[in-house]
Each structure stands twice: as structure tokens, then as C-alpha cells.
Amino acid sequence: MNASDSAYIVGIYEHPTRKAENTTTAQLHADVARGALEDAGLSLQDVDGYFCGSDAPGMGGMTMAEYIGLSNLRYIDSTETGGSSYVLHLQHAVQAIALGKCNVALVTLADRPVAGARGAGLAGVDFRQLPESEFQTPVPRSPVSGYAMVARRHMHEFGTTSEQLAWVKVAASHHAQHNPHALLRQVVTVEEVVNSPLVADPLHRLDCCVVSDGGGAFIVARADIAKTLRRPLVKVIGTGSALKHNHGGVIDLSYSAGASSGAQAFAEAGVTPKDIKYASLYDSFTITVIMQLEDLGFCAKGAGGRFVQDGNLISGVGQLPFNTDGGGLCNNHPGNKGGMTKILEAVRQCRGEAHPAVQVKDHSIVLAHATGGLLSSYHVAGTAILAAE
Template identity: 60%
Template sequence: MLGNERCYIVGAYEHPTRKAPDKSVAQLHAECAAGALADAGLTKNEVDGYFCVDDVPVLSMIDFLNLKVRHCDSTDIGGNSSLLQIAHAAQAIAAGKCNIALVTLAGRPRSEKVFVNPARPDMMWETPLRYELLDMYALGARRHMHEYGTTSEQLAWIKVAASHHAQHNPHALLRKVVTVEDVLASPMVSDPLHRLDCCVVSDGGGAVLVTRPEIAKSLKRPQVKVIGAGEAVQGQSAGAVELTASAARHSGAIAFKDAGVKPSDIQYASIYDSFTITVLIALEDLGFCEKGRGGHFVADGNLISGVGRLPFNTDGGGLCNNHPSRGGMTKVIEAVRQLRGEAHPAVQVKDCALALAHGVGGRMGTRHSGATLIFERE
């Protein structure tokens, strides 16, 4: 949860590249930082807080960017770390630890395929089974189908919605509009998930700047306030595994209470979309529909801007636009665009005043985290 003082997003930038064989991860971080600073009308000398995931050590990045900071954070809870760090930045600002916080994300998974094998207590038991991240999500999808009657056609509608939005994004990796039939005709990669149920793999990154109200109001940028934040973790509970529920039910409840709003108030949602099932379960657990009704909620274009009740991922999301190792940052950036009225006109939500961004980190089905942010336009 946030403190009494609500902070603002004053700068946001998404790196346009989707393949960067000639750039280092540190360089991508730096270019994202420069883009966000330019967007806000600030200089790096005004930044006194820095947050990044520890793919590149935070101390090395502070030195590389030549920052003079009073506070830093390299919290890593997976793909949604940027959302958590934005909440932590707001909390640090409220506590007086810094005034202007820079949060950056960058990755090169498309150019540099690296498997990191950290020392984890579960590795000795799980590695011999040779399970993949994709398989865990497929297991959740199959269980959801068994329990609630969800269909592959319903899951496909999530990809269809993303593709309708991506066609308007010149930087999206996949811009072709697809149909439900296209998704079902794509190769099965882990039953019941097809290739088009899976996110893209790209290089790139993004950055945002978070600051206190008086600084935000002195800048000539639209006012985007962070009004709610929630975080949660979910494990296997010593064997009581929940394949069709996620940490979103806890992080979302905290964020909605913090913001003083409810799911029906949200006009736009950025939802982490590593796989189509990731979106469906998150929508249920965040309260946008009843548990087990996600398939019905996403069907027939209900997530398409200008068509459905809840426009989502209007940049094309991870399913079509980009997924630079960790997809949380881009979810925030598109939410900021919507609230500023800067999304593509074809997907811009009219008079968008309340937006949500939610991310998942880790592996649903084993251990994962949920991070939820709620933003308001002033």
C-alpha cells in the first residue's frame, strides 16, 4: 500500500527496438532512462532515486548512468518487478528518501538466449523433471478448462484482441490481425496452449519517472497519479497447489482498497500476458468477472478497445508487441499513455481517467508474485 502522499508518473518511455544485437543491456537501460527524462523535461542530475532489476547490478547501473542518488532498490520478483519498484519508489518518496525516482527495465532475450540457474531450494527437486515455464501455464489452462468449461476458442479471443490493437503500433513485433481460427490452427506447443497463445520474445525495455506532487505539478506534463498499489506472493502451500488462482486476488484487493475504487470503475487495464491463460486468470482474480467466468468475459471481442467493456493492452501487449525478458514495465507505460490521451487514436479509450496495470512474476502453478497498480488522471 501507498502512504498518505500520492506520487505521480511524470515521464515514460518505451524503447522502440525489438532486436538489439548491437546494444548491451546497460545501453538499453541508459537509452530508456534518457527517453523518460526527455519526456518529463528533467535531467539526470535531478534524479536522486534509482530502481532497476538486478540483471545488471544496480550499483553498476548507477555508476554507468553517472547518477548521484540517495536511495536505490533492485527488488526482483520476476516479470512484474517494475510494477513493484514503482510502488516502492512512491513509498520511498513519501518517506522522504528521495524526490525523483527513475525506474528502468531492459533485456536482450531475443539476441542473447541465456538461462540463469540460481541457487534455489526447489531446483534439486524440479530440475530433474525437465519442466518448462510454458508447461506450468498449460497445466493451469487445462485445469481451468476441467473445472469451469473454459475453451481454447475463448482463450484465443485474448490473442485476437491483442492483435487488433497491435496493428496500430508501428513498433509491434506482430502486427497482423488474427482470428480465433488462426490461433487454433497454429501449432500446439503445450496442450492446450497453441503457439499464438504465447507471448513474443523481444529485446528492448522502458523507463518511468516517479515524483512527489509539487514537482509533478511544476512540469508541463499531464498529471498521472499513482493512487493504489498491492503486492502478494503465492507458493505451493506445502502441497495445496492452486492451479487456477493467482496472487492477483490478493495484490488486486490491496490496490483497490488503497485507491478507494472497484473493478467496475476501471476504464482501461494493462494485464501481464505471457500466455493467454495468464490474462484470463488475472481478470478473474482482480475481480473483473466471477471465478470461472473468464472465458465468457473475454469472448466476442470484450477486450477490444471501442468494442468491448474492458479494453486491454492497447499497444498489443506481450502477445503481439514486445516482451523484453520482463513485461511489467510496458504495462505501466501503456496505462500512462491511455491516461494522457496519447495512445493511438484507433485504440484510445475516450476520457480515460482510471487505469490498472497488473503483472505476474515467476511461474504460476509453482511460486509466483502479483503486483497491481492503479492510476488516475487529474
């Protein structure tokens, strides 16, 4: 049996907070778990599979299962691949359900890097212990410098412009204006993006994502269970994951691991990029979106800049609406790991429950994609394709 025949996303929840000054990380995990269960019409006792990343405090999933009150678990997964973790959790939950290892899987993300004054780091990950750290420590580095290098290479290789990058932010801002929880709700222009302060050449401040506290959760259930619940059916029809590394220093910055994870997901789903009318795409930086559009096959390699310009990503205007909640560029980026929110908005679109101003008309097949790590070095990509039933 194909794993994609067996599972549905039946519950979702996004925490409304963007700065959790008076809430612990554990409480955030519990809050989003409760919200997703209420959305699905299920209880803690129904959950027999639990998935989380390194943001889960204490001893990870074991500690959080105790804290939340998950007493019937028979499957647990603590895969950590940065921002793509939760797309991989979805893939693993579907596989576990197909194998009979669990029937109802809960996936949670929660973190508070803003309230904790941690900046752009990932909870539970000690970057000082990376084997390459002794060679890199003398050189100041941050995620934006790596993505700036990718952007500059894309410009050199394909003629991409700062104005084309800016169109990604413009589209996100058009969507965020309708989201009352979004950190940045003001619509911006191409000129405002390219005239914002330069952070790492060629990326400007408005080319960069926000940093926020908060979290989210979703629930995956066996098909027969899903069909007893009074929620729109969202079937997982295809998933894929892939890793790309430095190859000993011989690295091609023109593509990402999404080229492989996307191909896997499309093959499993039996659809093509032309069938996708909405896409949730990781938007840590504007260049990240352009790279993913190319690698997933929505346009040819090198054509991403031209694809996004003139509002082509704006719902109701362009060919492929993306991140209709405002995404990481405008809405939120809980724990610096955006894969969770990409799934949540894809499910809203697939259900027809996105904000009316941004809801796409044809939401029968949608896509969620995320990367974890750095596009300029090693990273893991995850792709999921969902279908309304």
C-alpha cells in the same frame, strides 16, 4: 499521510528495438533512462532514487548508477520478482517519496535475451541454484508447460474453451496492428489461434507471448515537482503486492496472487473494478489474462472465458479494453519481464496519448497488473491504479 497522495508518474519511455544486436544491456538502460527524463523534462541531476531488477548488469543498481551518471542518489532499490518487478518498484517508489527518502525516482528495465540467445530465462537469475532444482532437473520444463497445466485445470474446473482463450490473442492483435514497433502486427482470428501448432496442451503457439530485446523506463516524482512539469498529470492512487507459493505441494491452481494484490490496490485507491475503463494485464499466455480478470474482480471466478469472448477486450468494441499496444502477445516482452510495458501503456492511456485508433474515451482511472514467477507454482503479483488529474 496515505502514500498514494504523494506521487505521480511524470515520464515514460519504451525502447523501439526488438532485437539489440549492436547495443549492450548497459546502453539500453542508459537509453531508456534518457528517454524517460526527456519525456518528463527532467535531468540526471534531478534523480535521487533509482530502481532496477536483476537485468541490470555488473553489481546491479550500483553499477548502472555509475554508468548512467546518477550522482545524486540517496535511495536505491533492486527488488527482483520477475515480470512483476516494475509494478513493485512503482509501489516502493511511491512509498519512498511519501517517507521523504527521495523526490524523483527513476525505474529502468533493459535486456537482450534474443541477441544473447538466452531464450526465456531471466538475466541475473541462476535457476540451477533454486532449492527445488535438484528434484526438477531430471524433468524437462519450461514456462509454457506450467501455464498449460493452469489452463487445463481452468478448463476442467470451469468449462473454459480453447476458443475463449483465443479471443485474448485476437484482441491483442487488433491493437498491435496500430503499433509500428510491434513484433506481430497481423490481425488474427479465433480459428487461426486454435489451428496454430500445439506447444503444450492446451496452449497453441499463438497463445504464447513473444520474446524480445529492448526495455523501458518511467519516472515517479513528488506531487509538488510533478505539478511544475509540462506533462499530463498521472497520479498513483493505489498499489498492492502479494506472494502465492506452493504450500508444500497443496496448491490451488484456480487463483493467483492477484486476488490479494488487486484487493489492496482497490482499497487504497477507493475505487472498484467497475471504475476501471482500461487495464494493462500481464499476458505471458492467454490463460494469464483470463486468470487476472477473475482475480482482480472484473468478472466472477470461472467466468473469465466468457468475459473475453466476442471481442470484449478490444478497444472501441468491448467492455474492458486491454493492452492497447499489443501487449506481450503481439508487441514485445523485453527481458521476459512484462510489468514495465504494462505501466507504460497504462500511462499513455491515462494521458490520452495512446494511438488514436485504440485510445479509450474514459481514461480517468486505469489499472496495470503483472505477475512474476509461474502461476503454476510460486509467484508475486503487483497491481497499480492510476488516475488522470
